[in-house]
Amino acid sequence: MAEHGNGDTGAVVTTGEGASSSYAIDNPGLPPHRPRLADVDEKYAKRSERQVAVLFLISIIGTVLFFVGYFAVARMDAFDDYFEGMTALRVQNTLLGVGSALAMLGIGLGVVHWARTLMPDHEVVEDRKPLRTEAHRAEAEKIVTEVIDETQIKRRPLLRNTLIAAALLAPLPALVLFRDLDRSEDFGVERMRHSLWGEGVRLVRDPVGTPIRASDLTIGSAMHVIPETLREIPGHGTRLAEKAKSVVLLMRMHPDDFGEQISGREDWTHQGIIACSKVCTHVGCPVALYERHTHHLLCPCHQSTFDAAENFKVVFGPAGRPLPQLPISVDEEGFLIATSDFTEPVGPTYWERGHTDPEGDYPA
Amino acid sequence: MKALSQKRRHPFAFVALLLLGLLLTGGLYAAATTVNQAQASNVPDGYSADQVEEGERLFVANCATCHGMNAEGTDAGPSLVGVGAASVEFQVGTGRMPMQMQGPQAQQKPPQFNNEQTTQLAAYVASLGAGPAVPDDEWLDVDQGDPARGGELFRINCAMCHNAAGAGGALTEGKYAPSLHGVEAVHIYTAMTTGPQNMPVFNDANIPPEDKRDIIAFLKTYEQQGSPGGFSLGFLGPVSEGLLIWTLGLALLIGSMVWLTSRSS
Amino acid sequence: MSASKEKYTEVQYLEVDQYQPKTRTGRITNYVDTRVGGTGMVREFGRKVFPDHWTFMFGEVALYSFIITVLSGAFLTFWFDPSMSTTRYSGSYAPLQGLEMSMAYATALELSFDVRGGLFMRQLHHWAALLFVLAMSVHMLRVFFTGAFRKPRELNWVVGSALLILGLGAGFTGYSLPDEVLSGNGLRIIDGMLKAIPVVGTYISFFLFGGEFPGNEVIPRLYTLHIFIIPALILILIAVHLFMVVTHKHTQYPGPGRTERNVVGYPIGPVYAAKAGGFFFIVLGILCLIAGTFQINALWNYGPYDPSPVQAGAQPDWYIGPFEGVLRLMPGYLGPIPLEFNIPTPWGGNSVATPVLIPMIPVALIFLGMFIWPWIEAWITGDKKEHHLLDRPRNAPTRTAFGAAVMTNYLIMWGMGSNDLIATHFGLSLNDITYWSRVLFFLGPVIAYILTKRICLALQRKDREVALHGHEAGVIEVSPEGGFSEKHKLPSEYEFWTLVSYEAPEPSGPKTNAKGKVTRTEKLRARLNRMWFEDRVEPVTREEYLEALEHHGHDDHSEGLEAAQSRGAIEQH
Known part of the structure; x- marks a missing residue:
């Protein structure tokens, strides 16, 4: 048994040569070389040669096939009929793929077959040399x-x-240079507290933007909703950022199905219509899957499940908080409106989430 | 005619008249009772009284065990008053009803009733109370729909459960949203209007019939165009792609590696 | 030092140039060498020996698929515009016509539908990327289970680990570029995870997205990372990795003729070069075949990114699967108690997103453990020797078992990443799968460890059995006394050598330090060392071997060791 832990010097400790006495027999050395058919009989060598040539020919055919796919099949926009164009695209893609696959595999398999059957297959032994001698190390x-x-x-x-x-x-200036990675005008976390919702903001359908009457929802209905003011936001990026905080799911349940509501939220619903933020409190995916009989809302990303009848409490999955509820009512014209903004920041938990709101809208 | 007028004074004429009168009254009464039993003095639009009657017979024989003799609902099945003909068209037309066994949700299977019987059942259920009707053909004509707009509506309202390509997806506790591939237009439409199982209801105020037609047009376009990049791998996205590279991809590679490093005979 | 180096005189330089090659190859060599040098390279590499084994080729697959992603990716950049400015789509794909979308998505669609071969190249790029990470992963598993990371290759293992992480980064940044709903929700998850980081998380998210999620900035930024910074780092590390492979020379499996001091294999010229070169074309061919016949990332399905929609089956590419899975695995509440909490402060409180942070611990541990494993193992075993001969996995039972345990853990996280599809395709409840996976997350690795270790030890015993008693030949003999016995065929000496030439040290107790004391860390080390080595199957010793021969008592084996050299000798049990 060769000893462990005796090699502190880093020199190569051999097992199987110097210390070979520890094994049952000495290293018998390489087995005798066994010649291949092609080594002993030119007939087999010739056969290999032909096989390799055939593989190279297949490669040539593959390249031709690729050209057929590229030039003989018209581009999609050349077709009047959309479905014909789609079929052509699929045919083209297949021809390009199969053609180039044959072209490449023909070469690859051919060369490897050549190497396996015709090139010498004697195993060669090369000595390993120590990386550097100890004298070198001392000198260094x-x-x-x-x-x-x-x-x-x-x-x-x-x-x-x-x-x-x-x-x-010295590296700090380089770090500071990245400060303007954040391009927004009002830097800071305060903006995360507020969405476009507020008193009197109408709920409109996503994406068409039409306002909603209470009677538009029957029991079991679910509607995906955005604030009416969203369309006024200039700039695509800003609009998406605001939408990301303001998307709401609207549901109508039978009034008997509601569990006990948190006190203060009694007038947050309207005739069994209830609204909540669609942004998951886990990591922010849209919680858009609504089961009308169980009143469960499911997030498809990590499967957090919330109960719409029980103040959107978490019934399953990794979310750590209920979904924020949006207080709603109807205006004089009978359209659904929000009666305030969300009373807590929507979406995933962030470090500063618990900070007291300087505007005093809601407590920590 | 002459013979008849002569026989009017026949001594049996009175008896015959009496019998006729009795028969007529009895028949009318019988007819009136039937209508009464159907609990709807008015036959729903687009259906005949016969259909309602035939539908009720089918209902009593096949559905009443769970839904109650008068479709008032039992512990085993909900009330069908007011669910509308559309519900029947969807549930019975796709074979989900009658249910084979209780489970997290009704499974699709070959329909047990033919189109005629389904319509009769629909007529009966529609006669119980107002509910979503089976759509006119106009709203199922995909040629009139706008697939681009339908696609947008589909992604907002449907893709979260049914997958962006309509391949279906999982819900909680063993429930699932089924694949939409190969589903008839009328069933897609009636599913939206009735909200079967746990699916929310998308009534005409939420998604107007034109928009529903757009959604169906999108789904049918998608179905017809196929997958231009090759085999679709079930339209399931990255999971099936990962599975392919770990199975077929790795197998092809290992095969070539073993061949490449083996000694030739 | 310089004194030992030879110096040419002016005359000698002229003489060197007097070399008159006779062949054409010689003339070319002469031309090149007198201008830029290079004969040194030819002499170094021309006949350099590489051991040949199929498991050694995964690294090559990784390298080749990386090259293929670079080439196909370069093609894509000519059409793809990574801009988040909006446009109205008017390309060939009917179900999206007229929709407002970012230039990134519009040009990705243009590449797919309106550039001939664009769809093919995009699919080739994506499949090659999947294969790149796959090949790296399998390569690392091979290196781990054969112990190839041991001295002197520890640093190269670290470089390889860094390459794996860069590969994940390259993959994820690429996945996000088309700016559709699927990858947009992926970015949204990244945003949520960044925000969970205490103190700085919110600001990191602002800096990445240029403000609030999703903003106008993130796609061009990911593009820079994806096509410049990460590939450049990968290229540099590949160069370092290969340089070290050449320096160390390749490892080899134990076998007849192979020792710690030699390399047995085929020379680069011509066999190995032909095989390796041909293999590049094979890998490319396989990828072309897959790219031409299997659709990948059908981004036209998902629609332009918008924070409202989401789709069932929202998943990342396979290599991000475990990260996704472990997030799904974690419960947000323990019974009624929320795991999330607020640290009370004068300004209200700071929130800790525990359900997001805790799942990162196992993932971080696996990756950190991967980086420092060579040193952990060397510390436990006390093995400071160089190793050029690989371990057969069975001959390092504890390492193999530990690796299997970590793999099991990883696989459960991975499986959880697709639990919704498992639920729909096997008719199971999503919730049940999650509950079971939570149990298996802890229990699975333990079971895997115990099972793997037992299997390894059993295989070692089998080896021992074969070495001493031979293979069962499948022939039943009747002795003159009427007894039945099966013929056994002794292994050849070459096979015998492979079966017995391994080490199975016994546990070593705690050692005293310079002050003559046993430190607490040393006690821990000794305990781990005991765990590592206590279950062992002793390799066949010389005495046992001779005794076995004696016992079988056959004349033709009485000469002991030499007898075994007769290949294919039949030995009766």
Whole structure:
């Protein structure tokens, strides 16, 4: 048994040569070379040659097939009929794929077959040499030590310390340069507290933007809703950012199906119509799957499940908080409106979420 | 005619008249009772009284065990008053009803009733109370629909459960949203208007009939265009793609590696 | 030092140039060498020996598929515009015509439908990317289970681990570029996870997205990462990786003629070069075949990104699956108690998104453990020797078992990443799968560890059995006394060598340090060392071998060791 832990020097400790006495027999060496058919009989060598040539020919055919796919099949926009164009695209894609596959496999398989059958297959033994000798290492150590001594850095700690301080500070400007990665005008976390919802903002259908009457929802209905003011937001990116905080799911349940509502939320619903933020409190996917009989809302990303009848409490999955509910009512014209913004930040939990709102809209 | 007028004064004429009168009254009464039993003095639009009557017979024989003799509902099945003909068209037309066994949700299977019987059942259920009707052919004509607009509506309202390509998806506790591939236009439409199982209702105020037609047009276009990139792998997205590269891809590679490193004979 | 180096005189330089090659190859060599050098390379690599085994080729697959992603990706950049400015789509794909979308999505659609071969190249790029990470993963598993990461290759293992992480980064940034709903929700998850990071998380998210999610900035930024920074880092690390492979020379499996001091295999010229070169075309051919026949990332299904829609089956590419799965695995509440909490502060409180942060712990541990594993193992075993001969996995039972345990853990997270599809395709309840996976997440690795270790030890015993008693030949003999016995065929000496040439050290107790004390870490090390080595199957010793021969008592084996050299000797049990 060769000993462990005795190789501190890093020298190669052999097992199987010097220490071979630990094994039942000595290393018997390479097995005798067994010639291949092609080595002993030119007939088989000839056959291999033909096979390789055939593979190369297949490659040529593949390339031709690729050209057929590219030039003989028209591009999609050349077709008047949409479905014919789609079929052509599929045919083209298949021809390009199969053609180039044959072209490549023909070469690859051919060359490998050539190497396997015709090129020499004698195993070769090459010696490993140690990476560097110990003498080299000692020499290197000496040089490094001398160089460090010559800089006098050890003798002059003032130099060393100020250099360290300078080197630590110097990268900071490079870091600060990235400050403007955030392009928004009002930098800070306050903006995450507010969505476009507010008193009197109408609920409109996503994406068409038409307002909704209470009677538009029958029991069991679900509607995907955005604030009417969203369309006024200029700029695609800003609009999407606002939409990302304001998407709402609207449901109508039978009034008897509601569980006990949190006090203060009694007038947040309207004739069994209830609204909640669609942004999951876990990591923010849209919680859009509504089961009308169980009143469960399911997030398809990580399967957090919320109960719409029980104040959107979490009944399953990784979400750590209920979905925020949007208080709703109807305006004089009978259209559904929000009676305020969400009373808590929507979406995933972030570090500053618990901060007291300076505007005093809601407590921590 | 002459013979008849002569026989009017026949001594049995009175008896014959009496019998006729009795027969007529009895028949009328019988007819009136039947209508009464159907619990709807008015036959729903587009259906005949015969259909309602025939539908009730089918209902009593096949559905009443769970839904109650008068479709008032039992512990085993909900009331069907007011669910409308559309519900029957969907549930019976896709074979989901009658249910084979209780489970998280009704499974699709070959329909047990033919079109005629389904219509009769629909007529009966529609006669119980107002509900969503089977749509006119106009709203099922996909040629009139706009697939691009339908696609947008589909992604907002449907894709979260049914998958962006309509391949279906999982819901909670063993329930699922089925695949929409190969589903008839009328069933897609009636599913939207009635909200079968746990599906929300998309009534005409939420998604007007034109929009429903757009959605159906999108689905049918999608179905017809196929997958231009090759085999679709079930339209399931990255999971089936990963599975393919770990099975077929890896197998092809290992095969070539083993061949490449083996010694030739 | 310089004194030892030879110096040419002016005359000698002229003499060198007097070399008059006779062949055409010689003339070319002469031309090149006198201008840029290079004969050194030819002499170094021309006949360099590489061991040949199919499991050694996964690294090559990774390299080749990376090259293929670079080439196909370069093609895609000529059409793809990574801009989030909007346009109205008017290309060939009917179900999206007239919709407002970003230039990124519109040009990705243009590539798919209106550039001939664009769809093919996009699919080739994506399949090659999947294969790239796959090949790296399998390559690392091979290296791990054969112990190829041991001294002197620890640093190359670290480089390889870094390459794997960069591969994940390259994949994820690429997945997000088309700006459709599927990858947009993926980015939304990233946003949610960033925000969960205490103190700085919210701001990291703002900086990545250029403000609030999703903003106008993220696609061009991911593009820079995807086509420049990450590939450049990968290229540099590949160069370092290959340089080290050349420096160390390749490892080899134990076998007759193979020792710690040699490399047995085929020379680069011509066999290995032909095989490796041909293999590039094979890998490319396989990928072309898949790209031409299997659709991947049908991005036209998903529609332009919008924060409102989402789709069932929202999943990342396979290599991000475990991250997705572990998030699904984690419960947000323990019974009625929410895991999320607020740290009370004068300004209200700071929120800790525990259900997002906790799942990152196992993932981080697996990746951190991967980086430092060579040192952990060397510390436990006390093995400081160089190793160029690989371990057969069975001969390192504890390592193999530990690797299987970690793999099981990873596989459960991976499976959870597709639990919704498992639910629909096997008629199971999503919730039940999750509950069971939570149990298996802890129990699975333990079972895998125990099972794998037992299997390894059993295989070692089988090896021992074969070495001492031979293979069952499948021939039943009747002795003159009427007894039945099966003929056994002794292994050839070459096979015998492979079966017995391994080490199974016994546990070593705690050692004292320089002050003569046993430290607590040393005690821990000794305990782990015991766990590592206590279950062992002793390799066949010389005495046992001789005794076995003696016992069988056949004349033709009485000469001991040499007898075994007769290949195919029949030995009666």
